[in-house]
Amino acid sequence: MKIDFSRLPTPCYIVDERLLVQNLERLKAVQDRTGCSILLAQKGFSMYSVYPLIGKYLRGVTSSSLFEARLGYEEMGGEVHIYAPAYIEEEFDEILKYSDHIVFNSFNEWRKYKAKVKNMRSKKIECGLRINPEYSEIETPLYDPCYNNSRLGVTLRNFKADELDGLDGLHFHTMCEQNSDTLLRTIKIVDEKFGGYIKNMKWLNFGGGHHITRPDYDIETLVRSISYFQDKYGVRVYLEPGEAVALNTGFLAAKVLDIVENGMKIAILDASAACHMPDVLEMPYRPNIIDAGKPGENEYTYRLGSHTCLAGDVIGDYSFRQPLKPGDRLIFCDMAHYTMVKNNTFNGIKLPAIALYNEEKGIRIIKSFGYEDFKSRL
Numbered sequence: 048m049k050i051d052f053s054r055l056p057t058p059c060y061i062v063d064e065r066l067l068v069q070n071l072e073r074l075k076a077v078q079d080r081t082g083c084s085i086l087l088a089q090k091g092f093s094m095y096s097v098y099p100l101i102g103k104y105l106r107g108v109t110s111s112s113l114f115e116a117r118l119g120y121e122e123m124g125g126e127v128h129i130y131a132p133a134y135i136e137e138e139f140d141e142i143l144k145y146s147d148h149i150v151f152n153s154f155n156e157w158r159k160y161k162a163k164v165k166n167m168r169s170k171k172i173e174c175g176l177r178i179n180p181e182y183s184e185i186e187t188p189l190y191d192p193c194y195n196n197s198r199l200g201v202t203l204r205n206f207k208a209d210e211l212d213g214l215d216g217l218h219f220h221t222m223c224e225q226n227s228d229t230l231l232r233t234i235k236i237v238d239e240k241f242g243g244y245i246k247n248m249k250w251l252n253f254g255g256g257h258h259i260t261r262p263d264y265d266i267e268t269l270v271r272s273i274s275y276f277q278d279k280y281g282v283r284v285y286l287e288p289g290e291a292v293a294l295n296t297g298f299l300a301a302k303v304l305d306i307v308e309n310g311m312k313i314a315i316l317d318a319s320a321a322c323h324m325p326d327v328l329e330m331p332y333r334p335n336i337i338d339a340g341k342p343g344e345n346e347y348t349y350r351l352g353s354h355t356c357l358a359g360d361v362i363g364d365y366s367f368r369q370p371l372k373p374g375d376r377l378i379f380c381d382m383a384h385y386t387m388v389k390n391n392t393f394n395g396i397k398l399p400a401i402a403l404y405n406e407e408k409g410i411r412i413i414k415s416f417g418y419e420d421f422k423s424r425l
């Protein structure tokens with residue numbers, strides 16, 4: 048069954064559960080083949096109405112903050128991991144309550160919180176340290192944890208071999224939307240630099256950025272990379288993809304409000320790059336639209352812009368087989384990850400509704416937003 052997008056309000060995100068399940072099955076196959084554990088990185092996708100579904104396939108969540116840890120704890124119920132570049136002291140007791148693994152970014156942080164974690168009576172929390180192997184293959188500094196003077200992770204130079212007592216694992220995160228050939232080159236460096244320490248650990252966390260659910264992703268090399276560390280050092284391996292969980296599972300429905308002309312035709316939409324898909328401007332990237340092509344590919348080319356007042360709030364130039372007119376709907380693809388979690392109400396623009404589709408129940412609107420959501424944050 049095709050989703051009848053004309054039944055959605057606009058703007059509205061919709062996640063297709065069937066596509067999500069396809070991704071989850073692919074991820075679970077990696078767990079089943081290797082014995083590794085895969086966690087959802089909530090930073091990329093926190094649509095908790097599907098957490099019970101995700102929890103059937105993955106082992107739990109990873110979090111970048113107290114709030115994410117709490118959400119994962121309350122809504123999924125698997126393992127809760129957390130890493131942050133620094134923890135907020137007043138929040139730490141609550142973090143202890145929700146977390147199973149806590150990863151620290153520096154030896155200062157580890158020293159500061161070690162006693163608190165180790166004195167927990169009610170449960171045993173495993174501790175890890177994020178390392179910075181100073182190797183990555185990311186072109187955009189904004190997304191490169193190994194960029195010059197990065198604050199993320201301890202470099203070999205700053206590693207303190209005499210302060211490892213009580214640490215259960217090491218964590219590295221150096222990838223972004225990459226295939227397993229990058230992982231293979233990365234783990235060689237990690238092994239060369241930190242192998243001597245990994246052998247005394249219980250686990251090694253490979254972070255996120257693994258594009259496992261992309262059609263051309265090479266699963267065999269991933270499996271070999273996981274097995275390499277597991278066999279060599281007897282460690283458990285964790286992966287914590289965000290994007291790969293929700294990749295290509297969601298859409299954003301938008302409506303054309305007006306067409307203006309200034310050297311070319313420009314369509315003004317009720318969706319915004321700045322508010323609803325900020326990675327289009329940050330990354331930057333060009334989302335696909337159903338039944339639209341590159342400029343000039345079809346007969347009618349338009350620039351698509353938003354109804355905010357930000358001059359650069361432009362999604363891109365696209366061509367269509369029919370002229371656009373006010374009221375027409377455009378369906379943007381791959382809009383589940385790094386969208387809802389990054390939304391904002393800049394310009395007083397309405398947040399998109401959030402919907403879910405499955406065969407059994409059809410379209411369900413999970414959330415709609417209004418004036419109070421704008422006002423309550425200001």
Ligand SMILES: *Cc1c(COP(=O)(O)O)cnc(C)c1O
Nearest residue numbers: 088091220254255256288289290
């Ligand atoms: C962002 C992040 C992830 C998830 O990355 P994706 O690119 O969404 O797979 C995992 N771990 C850490 C530490 C992160 O910062």
